[in-house]
Amino acid sequence: xxxxxxxxxxxxxxxxxxxxxxxxxxxxxxxxxxxxxxxxxxxxxxxxxxxxxxxxxxxxxxxxxxxxxxxxxxxxxxxxxxxxxxxxxxxxxxxxxxxxxxxxxxxxxxxxxxxxxxxxxxxxxxxxxxxxxxxxxxxxxxxxxxxxxxxxxxxxxxxxxxxxxxxxxxxxxxxxxxxxxxxxxxxxxxxxxxxxxxxxxxxxxxxxxxxxxxxxxxxxxxxxxxxxxxxxxxxxxxxxxxxxxxxxxxxxxxxxxxxxxxxxxxxxxxxxxxxxxxxxxxxxxxxxxxxxxxx
Numbered sequence: 211x212x213x214x215x216x217x218x219x220x221x222x223x224x225x226x227x228x229x230x231x232x233x234x235x236x237x238x239x240x241x242x243x244x245x246x247x248x249x250x251x252x253x254x255x256x257x258x259x260x261x262x263x264x265x266x267x268x269x270x271x272x273x274x275x276x277x278x279x280x281x282x283x284x285x286x287x288x289x290x291x292x293x294x295x296x297x298x299x300x301x302x303x304x305x306x307x308x309x310x311x312x313x314x315x316x317x318x319x320x321x322x323x324x325x326x327x328x329x330x331x332x333x334x335x336x337x338x339x340x341x342x343x344x345x346x347x348x349x350x351x352x353x354x355x356x357x358x359x360x361x362x363x364x365x366x367x368x369x370x371x372x373x374x375x376x377x378x379x380x381x382x383x384x385x386x387x388x389x390x391x392x393x394x395x396x397x398x399x400x401x402x403x404x405x406x407x408x409x410x411x412x413x414x415x416x417x418x419x420x421x422x423x424x425x426x427x428x429x430x431x432x433x434x435x436x437x438x439x440x441x442x443x444x445x446x447x448x449x450x451x452x453x454x455x456x457x458x459x460x461x462x463x464x465x466x467x468x469x470x471x472x473x474x475x476x477x478x479x480x481x482x483x484x485x486x487x488x489x490x491x492x493x494x495x496x497x498x499x500x501x502x503x504x505x
Contacts, residue, residue: 230369230418231318231345237416238319248471253297253325256363256391257497259445260452270452274391275300277445278362281501282389284309288357291316291381293346293374294364298326298339305335314356315341316349347373351381358382361390365500366413370420375435382504388437390500391445398423400494407484410491425498437502449497458485 238255247253254271264270278300284290288310292301295315304310317323323341330339344350346361346368359378361368368374378388393413402422405413423431425442432440460466461482467475482488 230367233416234367235318235320237412239321243321243325245471245474248474249469252299254299255296257393257449257453258456259448260456261448264452265456267456270456271299272303274449275303275362277499278360278389278391279304279309281499282358282360282387284358287311289355290314290358290360291349291351291356291378293349293359293361293378294318294367295322295326295341295362296364297322298329298341300362301326301339302329302333302335305338306333310358312338313340314351315339316344316346317341318343318345347377349377349381353380354383356381356383357386359386359388361392363391363393365390365392366394366417366421368421369418371418372420372431372435375431375437379436379504384504386504388432388500388502388504391449392428392498392500394424394428394496394498395422396424396446396494396496398427404494405491407481407488407491409481409484409488410495413491413495425496428498428500432500432502436505438505440502441500443499444496445499446495446497450492450495454489454492457482461485 243253250268252268252271254268256271256274258267258270259274259277260270261273264273284304286308289312290310292313292315295301295317298315301313301315305313315326320343323343326341330336330341342350359382365371365374375388382388402414402417402419405411425444428442429440461479467479470478
């Protein structure tokens with residue numbers, strides 16, 4: 211009972227702060243990692259890229275990371291800035307596969323940074339991976355030093371995204387590439403307060419109004435920031451649709467639910483009791499692969 215009261219208190223605190231970075235940090239600190247990842251082999255927190263036959267969020271999470279690597283055009287000698295890296299699972303996948311030379315990660319959530327640093331140490335990547343606490347709209351790096359700047363399912367939170375785009379342009383080398391997997395509305399006319407389910411309420415509480423626009427407007431923002439050749443392509447059929455199929459399948463599978471932490475399973479079943487409403491809200495969201503180049 212005490213844990214539940216504390217959780218409610220943290221949730222109220224998370225959504226009532228006026229500072230956008232603090233709001234996002236508190237949002238991601240709500241989840242208990244031990245419970246959240248009890249049935250998982252990775253700590254990906256993206257929505258996943260669900261190929262035909264993909265059956266678990268760990269595989270889907272890594273496939274989305276590899277999708278981002280592909281659109282970014284990673285090369286083994288590249289130095290990459292990963293903004294909003296979560297627990298950094300994608301960074302280690304890229305390093306293990308020798309897709310890049312070095313990664314610098316920036317996150318507003320200290321717990322995520324601490325976890326990524328510990329993993330870099332344990333996997334022997336201390337010289338090739340640096341993780342810092344910081345803001346996406348004030349990148350603590352000099353001009354023109356990165357081959358690629360990427361954001362995996364995180365730029366929706368940057369306040370505002372347009373400032374991040376300008377900062378990304380600044381720290382990229384000439385000819386460098388910005389690439390992102392991002393969530394936006396299918397229509398910019400959809401009110402954010404449409405998202406009333408607990409499962410998708412983050413789109414109501416932690417996405418700035420300035421970031422709430424469709425694919426066409428996204429491409430315009432990239433041009434206005436100074437990028438060339440912007441491409442914003444929907445991949446929702448492989449992200450949101452697969453995400454929804456997996457989680458609705460899990461809630462209806464008693465044997466699979468037994469693999470979850472008991473308290474997490476109870477909360478999960480309660481969240482997904484709004485399954486029809488969640489479906490309606492998912493139908494309003496787009497997932498996009500974004501790529502643009504610095505002149």
